[in-house]
Amino acid sequence: MSHSITRMISAIAPIYDPVIEWFLHGEEKVRKRMADRIPDFERGLDIGCGTGTFLEALRKRGGGELYGLDISKRMLRVAKRKHRGMEFVRGSALCLPFRDSSFDAVFSTMMMHHLTHEERVAALKEIRRVLRPEGAYYSLEFGEEGLDRIGRAVTGLGYLHESEAQGFEVGEKEAWEKGLVWRALHRK
Numbered sequence: 289m290s291h292s293i294t295r296m297i298s299a300i301a302p303i304y305d306p307v308i309e310w311f312l313h314g315e316e317k318v319r320k321r322m323a324d325r326i327p328d329f330e331r332g333l334d335i336g337c338g339t340g341t342f343l344e345a346l347r348k349r350g351g352g353e354l355y356g357l358d359i360s361k362r363m364l365r366v367a368k369r370k371h372r373g374m375e376f377v378r379g380s381a382l383c384l385p386f387r388d389s390s391f392d393a394v395f396s397t398m399m400m401h402h403l404t405h406e407e408r409v410a411a412l413k414e415i416r417r418v419l420r421p422e423g424a425y426y427s428l429e430f431g432e433e434g435l436d437r438i439g440r441a442v443t444g445l446g447y448l449h450e451s452e453a454q455g456f457e458v459g460e461k462e463a464w465e466k467g468l469v470w471r472a473l474h475r476k
């Protein structure tokens with residue numbers, strides 16, 4: 289866990305949920321909105337799942353097998369305590385501990401800004417590798433525009449650029465509140 293923002297988030301794992309609720313102003317609504325935008329899938333992976341709240345929204349919606357991966361032991365400790373019936377795995381987005389073509393949906397919410405440009409390129413390559421040919425990657429991430437003061441402070445390492453997603457086609461794209469951008473990237 290090399291970046292200071294990742295270390296800081298990991299350190300606040302036990303209070304991450306109230307912090308993110310404060311940031312999103314009504315987390316449940318935002319998570320539901322994300323979950324409702326994802327078509328049915330058999331096996332889904334949330335990269336940088338944190339405390340697993342998005343996976344819980346997906347479970348409530350109903351759907352396939354759920355996996356959460358995070359680099360932070362502390363985040364996963366909270367996630368495992370809160371959620372049963374999902375698989376949580378410790379690992380890095382840069383080297384996913386899964387076989388080729390093992391998921392039909394991969395998601396990440398507010399994780400990509402923890403990575404440098406080179407790391408995002410590597411992570412997107414890994415995401416493409418673990419996706420089935422018809423699969424898609426769904427991302428909620430800060431965009432360059434519309435960031436408020438807090439958004440600017442937390443996106444020190446940069447934003448997700450579509451040019452970094454080699455081998456994907458950009459599908460649905462929407463600007464959300466807090467400078468966040470929702471994107472569906474379909475594996476080509």
Ligand SMILES: C[S@@+](CC[C@H](N)C(=O)[O-])C[C@H]1O[C@@H](n2cnc3c(N)ncnc32)[C@H](O)[C@@H]1O
Nearest residue numbers: 336337338358359360363380381397398399402
């Ligand atoms: C801002 S939190 C977002 C957590 C969750 N996705 C959410 O929406 O609340 C970013 C998460 O990404 C994780 N993370 C950062 N770098 C990572 C990496 N290289 N591989 C996997 N997870 C990473 C952090 O540990 C943290 O849990």
